[in-house]
Amino acid sequence: MALSNEEQRLLEQMEAALAAEDPKLVNAMRGTGTRRVHRRRAALAGVAFFGGLVLLVAGLYLATGTRGYIALSVLGFLVMVAAAVIAILSWQHVGSAADMSDRPDRVKTPGGSRPPSGQGFMDKMEERWRKRRDEGM
Template sequence: MALSDEEQRLLEQMEQALAADDPKLAHALRGTGVIKIHRRRALLAALGFVVGLAALVAGMETSPIVSILGFLVMLATAILAITSWQRVEADDAHSAPSRVTSEMGFMDRLEERWRHRDDGN
């Protein structure tokens, strides 16, 4: 079951509050290995794309089946590289909260959001 937008927002607020209150625990729970795995996966997918391109070109002279397989490898690895790299960017952006937000306490941020909500209406 997917989280609603409100639940997702509250979860992100709690994660940010945890990161501000206890950065060591948040770092241990978040894990830095995830970013490395996605970067490695994106790099391997890029290499697979090059292999698919070589098979595509080589298949033009030998067999159309090799070209088709090369194209399919290129397509699959391109999709894998894009999704992995997007995940790396999302993890990097999520792991580096702004300095102002990290200096504020959880209740201070809630009060500030409450004040901004009143200003918007």
């Protein structure tokens, strides 16, 4: 259910008063802490990726027929793959949190970025298509 203009204005005034009174609470409610955690996790995964690359190259350099150094290369490759997956997933969380905090008209949902009204990306695209088709005829 949509809010009337007066209700929206009152809500904005209440949000502004709360932000002025307790900015730490506002930051906690916006989820900036989780964005910071995901950003830090992505950065650490980037460092781990380069550490895995060093292990891979060192294992290949030292591999002169012994299996121990080949295992070092395989370990480096596995570290690189795991770090890349963690970095990509964390960076997606950073991007979705930034998108949600930049757009106050969007509602955050714990399960994903889809608003609770059920209108997703494809629904919006179909609606736009229908409007264009109706206007053209």
